[in-house]
Amino acid sequence: MFPAAGLDLSIDQSAVESLLAVEPTAVEPPETVTVARNVFLPLTTACRYACGYCTFYDPPGAADLLDPEAVRSKLRRGREAGCTEALFTFGDDPDERYTAIHEALSARGFESVQEYLRAGAKWALDAGLLPHGNPGEQTREELAAVADVMASMGVMLETTAEVPAHAGPRGKSPADRLRTIRAAGELSVPFTTGILVGIGEDWRDRAESLLAIRALHERYGHIQEVIVQPVTQNERWQGAEPGTDTLRRVVAMARTALPPAVAVQIPPNLASVEPLLRAGADDLGGVSPVTVDHVNPEAAWPAFRDLAATVESMGIALRERLPVRERFLPASGLENEWIGEPVGRVIYGDTPAGRHYRAIIGDTDGPRT
Numbered sequence: 001m002f003p004a005a006g007l008d009l010s011i012d013q014s015a016v017e018s019l020l021a022v023e024p025t026a027v028e029p030p031e032t033v034t035v036a037r038n039v040f041l042p043l044t045t046a047c048r049y050a051c052g053y054c055t056f057y058d059p060p061g062a063a064d065l066l067d068p069e070a071v072r073s074k075l076r077r078g079r080e081a082g083c084t085e086a087l088f089t090f091g092d093d094p095d096e097r098y099t100a101i102h103e104a105l106s107a108r109g110f111e112s113v114q115e116y117l118r119a120g121a122k123w124a125l126d127a128g129l130l131p132h133g134n135p136g137e138q139t140r141e142e143l144a145a146v147a148d149v150m151a152s153m154g155v156m157l158e159t160t161a162e163v164p165a166h167a168g169p170r171g172k173s174p175a176d177r178l179r180t181i182r183a184a185g186e187l188s189v190p191f192t193t194g195i196l197v198g199i200g201e202d203w204r205d206r207a208e209s210l211l212a213i214r215a216l217h218e219r220y221g222h223i224q225e226v227i228v229q230p231v232t233q234n235e236r237w238q239g240a241e242p243g244t245d246t247l248r249r250v251v252a253m254a255r256t257a258l259p260p261a262v263a264v265q266i267p268p269n270l271a272s273v274e275p276l277l278r279a280g281a282d283d284l285g286g287v288s289p290v291t292v293d294h295v296n297p298e299a300a301w302p303a304f305r306d307l308a309a310t311v312e313s314m315g316i317a318l319r320e321r322l323p324v325r326e327r328f329l330p331a332s333g334l335e336n337e338w339i340g341e342p343v344g345r346v347i348y349g350d351t352p353a354g355r356h357y358r359a360i361i362g363d364t365d366g367p368r369t
């Protein structure tokens with residue numbers, strides 16, 4: 001698959017067939033479900049693409065860039081509310097498409113949106129938060145320029161299929177998404193990806209997309225969770241939303257395709273939690289006590305305690321997690337191939353944030369120097 005893109009993901013058609021045969025009722029529900037508390041920082045909504053389902057993107061206007069002061073005050077608020085994760089999301093290559101964004105960055109001393117992302121991540125670490133970057137497609141060089149200050153990063157594969165929602169002069173290509181995921185693997189960046197369900201792909205495309213993610217994970221071991229995200233209707237997308245039966249089947253396929261260490265994430269503000277946990281989902285992603293979901297602003301976050309009640313009524317434990325999975329953390333010292341020293345310093349520091357994070361991961365060894 002995608003040999004022209006320099007990617008040789010050989011997707012075995014018999015693996016596709018066996019995923020297509022997966023029954024949601026045959027998958028075991030998890031014993032534990034995880035969730036992270038985050039603060040959402042949309043650095044800019046300007047984007048080179050114009051995906052048919054997305055209301056996030058907008059041409060630059062009055063609020064073309066989330067100002068450094070606004071970034072820092074949101075970070076402070078997030079930490080005060082007990083968040084662990086600073087989620088940095090923005091349109092793809094906004095400064096390459098729009099001179100207004102380049103100028104807004106330049107006026108603040110940044111030559112690219114990656115430089116701004118790096119600065120934002122450092123402010124997050126200064127505030128005691130762990131950065132998760134969701135910057136869209138990135139080259140290996142762009143990822144390398146921020147990797148040491150990121151606890152984890154992600155980009156949704158969405159689908160390996162060519163769909164109308166990604167067509168046209170401002171369309172995305174699956175090969176570019178796959179190359180980003182591969183580059184993150186080459187650089188040992190703990191990574192989140194996922195598929196967007198209901199954008200015109202068929203069942204075979206869903207199976208192939210999951211198997212493409214599995215193939216990249218088998219090569220690099222960097223995938224920490226795979227999001228099964230239902231497309232939601234809005235003023236730009238009037239297509240049908242996938243129903244719970246469809247999502248259950250996709251979740252069961254994901255749980256079957258991926259090894260147990262890779263979590264299957266569902267967004268609790270967009271999907272019915274209970275039936276999807278029964279079909280094998282074991283992570284609820286990030287929920288925020290302080291910010292809306294800027295990608296789907298109409299969809300309010302459930303309260304943490306309501307989620308806990310839902311999950312626990314199923315006999316499943318809800319456990320808070322960090323934006324980086326424990327298996328990527330250094331066993332000693334402050335860094336390893338996955339985690340940069342600036343991130344390790346926050347997790348293992350003798351600070352309130354460090355103590356909070358070590359309590360979450362059950363590390364009783366005390367601070368490291």
Ligand SMILES: O=c1nc2n(C[C@H](O)[C@H](O)[C@H](O)CO)c3cc(O)ccc3cc-2c(=O)[nH]1
Nearest residue numbers: 036132134154155156192285286293295323
């Ligand atoms: O709050 C949100 N978090 C989103 N997240 C964040 C995710 O819930 C968590 O940040 C990760 O699980 C890391 O903790 C994404 C992360 C990605 O890497 C790619 C796509 C998304 C999409 C969303 C989203 O729409 N809303």
Ligand SMILES: C[C@H]1O[C@@H](n2cnc3c(N)ncnc32)[C@H](O)[C@@H]1O
Nearest residue numbers: 053054055156196229230231232295
């Ligand atoms: C950050 C991620 O949000 C997802 N995204 C964008 N628009 C929508 C929508 N209407 N419904 C659900 N997910 C969406 C895309 O998959 C993107 O990668």
Ligand code: MET
Nearest residue numbers: 056090091092134135136
């Ligand atoms: C609302 S999407 C934000 C992240 C990026 N533009 C992507 O599509 O991956």
Ligand code: SF4
Nearest residue numbers: 047049051054057091
């Ligand atoms: S989904 Fe991401 S890439 Fe697509 S238009 Fe929205 S912001 Fe841009």
